[in-house]
Amino acid sequence: MFCYQCQETAGCTGCTQSGVCGKKPDVAAMQDLLVYVTKGISAVAVQLRAEGKEVAPAVNHLVTLNLFTTITNANFDKEAIVTRIHATLEVKQELLSQVEHADGLPEAARWTASEPMFAAKAAQVGVLSTGDEDIRSLRELITYGLKGLSAYSKHANALLQEDTEVDAFLQRALAATLDDALTTEDLVELALETGKYGVSGMALLDKANTGAYGNPEITKVNIGVGTRPGILVSGHDLRDLEMLLEQTQGTGVDVYTHSEMLPAHYYPAFKQYPNFVGNYGNAWWKQKEEFETFNGPILMTTNCIVPPKDSYKERLYTTGAAGYPGCKHIAGGVGTEKDFSALIAHAKRCAPPAEIERGEITGGFAHAQVLALADQIVSAVQSGAIKKFVVMAGCDGRAKSRDYYTEFAKALPRDAVILTAGCAKYKYNKLDLGDIGGIPRVLDAGQCNDSYSLAVIAMKLKEVFGLADINELPIIYNIAWYEQKAVIVLLALLYLGVKNIHLGPTLPAFLSPNVAKVLVENFGIAGIGSVEDDLELFFGKA
Ligand code: FSO
Ligand code: SF4
Structure with a gap:
């Protein structure tokens, strides 16, 4: 097996014996094959659209659920994954019968086999089947972003919301990762376009969640x-x-x-x-x-x-x-x-839960709630009571090195406010960081997809302060990542023009040195250092 899709990948290079997450090689192989056949059915769907034919929502849902199934820590059940491969091959055959011009379709679009052949095929189509390390890096960056986007789409679909443009893009981009004619430049462009649709996907989910359940409130x-x-x-x-x-x-x-x-x-x-x-x-x-x-x-x-x-x-x-x-x-x-x-x-039949903590934590600072407090926040910024916002969104994880985020939150100057979303918050949401004139110093917008809220808030502040560029705002981005939903959030932020994002606790293993260089040179992406060094970098000498 070879998997390097998450932050905890073995040795920061790749899991080859067994996953640090607990994924076994036979499950990893079936996930590789599921991704492959999902790329194949996507290529068929792209061709059907090019021929002016409709692709049913059920096909879109099948693609997104397949990708979601392969996200880190989602599904360890080999049988369930094999069932999805069978279902995909079946639907693909049906779609293929509607294609008029099948000549240009990639091999993945045409491949089909019975179950005894699955393991052999899986061994040929994993991550390392792309030889060039930069092309591989970009193909995986895009694929992981699309996995994250699929998860968000699936949650929106569950609330009966659809964005067929997002689905069409998702399938086009997946199919493009099979295309050997695409250059690194083409793929960098596609990665940014993935970020664009990441924004649309998160906006759709925001609309689905708030439409069904109201706007989050304090x-x-x-x-x-x-x-x-x-x-x-x-x-x-x-x-x-x-x-x-x-x-x-x-x-x-x-x-x-x-x-x-x-x-x-x-x-x-x-x-x-x-x-x-x-x-x-x-x-x-x-x-x-x-x-x-x-x-x-x-x-x-x-x-x-x-x-x-x-x-x-x-x-x-x-x-x-x-x-x-x-x-x-x-x-x-x-x-x-x-x-x-x-x-x-x-x-x-069970006993009640045993108490492990008591007390309360505060949250609910998604865009509508924060915008309702806009006057208070803007005047705190204008008076100098709030000097900086620090976006510390993303994921938590097992690595000891993630203690950095707790220490960083504790050591922040008292006039800095943390904006968070995702499970990263658990590194500091139970610290008593106080408030600034009634505004809590940790503003939790919600789940990782609610990073969308943080982007909406940033856009609004840019407008209120009459700034030309989002990067002129007093906002620092110090994001923790773990799995592929964080990848789509990152690509979405890059698409929105956010620069100088710090990403930790380690940079993704799937970024080849050249691809990392592109991200550093064009977007100022950087890793993290020690708490002291980073505080000095962000706030200057104390
Ligand atoms: Fe966390 Fe897990 Fe939301 Fe992820 S619980 S790590 S990025 O699934 O999805 O933030
Ligand atoms: Fe390793 Fe992460 Fe892949 Fe699991 S998901 S096998 S931990 S890289």
């Missing part, structure tokens, strides 16, 4: 526990959470959020559920301890799954793109009502 979220048994929901899918909340009414079972599901508490629509108790635990990587003490069933609506301990494995359920062998999967696609009765019955 909210204090309980981090303690109640006395009744509970179900813990992790991942990012708000529609799954809504169905679970509906089905648990009157059952005596409470619902808690874990990790990236925390921002659900900020939406007005979810506040009406009396059994929606609070947020339990911390970022995804602490789940081994926290799922143990939670005592009740856990629903993973997306990544990030850590291979479960036997002690709680039978309490772990997956749905959507998520999967783990031996864990029960709750079925249901776009527009269907999922049946969570098994989890509810399971919860009733």
Whole structure:
């Protein structure tokens, strides 16, 4: 196997024996093949559109769900991945029969085989099948960005929102990664275009979430526990959470959020559920301890799954793109009502969660809420009470080096405000960093896709201050990444013209030296240093 798609890749170069995430070589191989056949069906869909034919939404959903399935920590279930390969080959055959001019199609578009051939083919189509390291680097950068975009599209689709232009682009870009005629320049351009559609994809999800559940508002979220048994929901899918909340009414079972599901508490629509108790635990990587003490069933609506301990494995359920062998999967696609009765019955047999923390954390600073406070924020900037905003969005992870972000947050000058989104927040959202004239020093916009909110806020501030360039704002970008959704967020920020983004704790292994050079020279992308050096870099000598 060879996989280098996430920040925790072995030795910062690539996982070759087994994934640091727990992905085994046979699962990695089937993921490689799933990506390959998804590129193939995308090429067929591109050809159909070129011939003026319609591509059904079901095909778009199949492509995005396939890519989402291969995101780090989403699906470890080989059988589930093989089933998706079969389904893709079947739909592809059907689409191929509608193509009039099939001559120019790439091999991936035409390839089909029975299951005994899958392993051999997978060995030929992985990441290393592209020989040139710069082309490989750009193809993977684009593919990982598209995986992130697929995840966001899938969540929007679950709320019955579609953007067929985003889907058409996604398939065109995927197909382009098969095209040997494209140069590094072409692929750099395509990577930026991926960022453009990343903005559209995040905007679509923002519209879907706020349209269905209202605009996030300032909210204090309980981090303690109640006395009744509970179900813990992790991942990012708000529609799954809504169905679970509906089905648990009157059952005596409470619902808690874990990790990236925390921002659900900020939406007005979810506040009406009396059994929606609070947020339990911390970022995804602490789940081994926290799922143990939670005592009740856990629903993973997306990544990030850590291979479960036997002690709680039978309490772990997956749905959507998520999967783990031996864990029960709750079925249901776009527009269907999922049946969570098994989890509810399971919860009733369990003890209530053990308390691991108590108190409250504050969040809900997505664009509408921040813009409602715009006057207060603008005058704090004009009076000098706020000197800088520091975007510390992205992901948390296991690496010890990520303590940097806690120390950096603690050491920031008192007149700096942190803007955050994604699970990166858990590195500092329980520190008492105080406020500036009533404005908290950590403003949490929501999930990683709500980085869109941070971009909307930056655009608005640029307008209010009458600036010509977004980079003239007093905003520093110090972003932590882990998996492929962070890649689409990064490409989206680059597309919006944001320069000098610092990315840590390490730069992606999939950036070849030449591709990294392009990003450094054109966008000022940099890594992180020590807390002291970076503070001096951003704020000058104390
Ligand atoms: Fe985190 Fe995991 Fe949102 Fe990711 S929980 S790491 S970038 O899935 O999606 O921030
Ligand atoms: Fe390794 Fe990350 Fe790939 Fe898992 S997803 S195999 S940890 S590079």
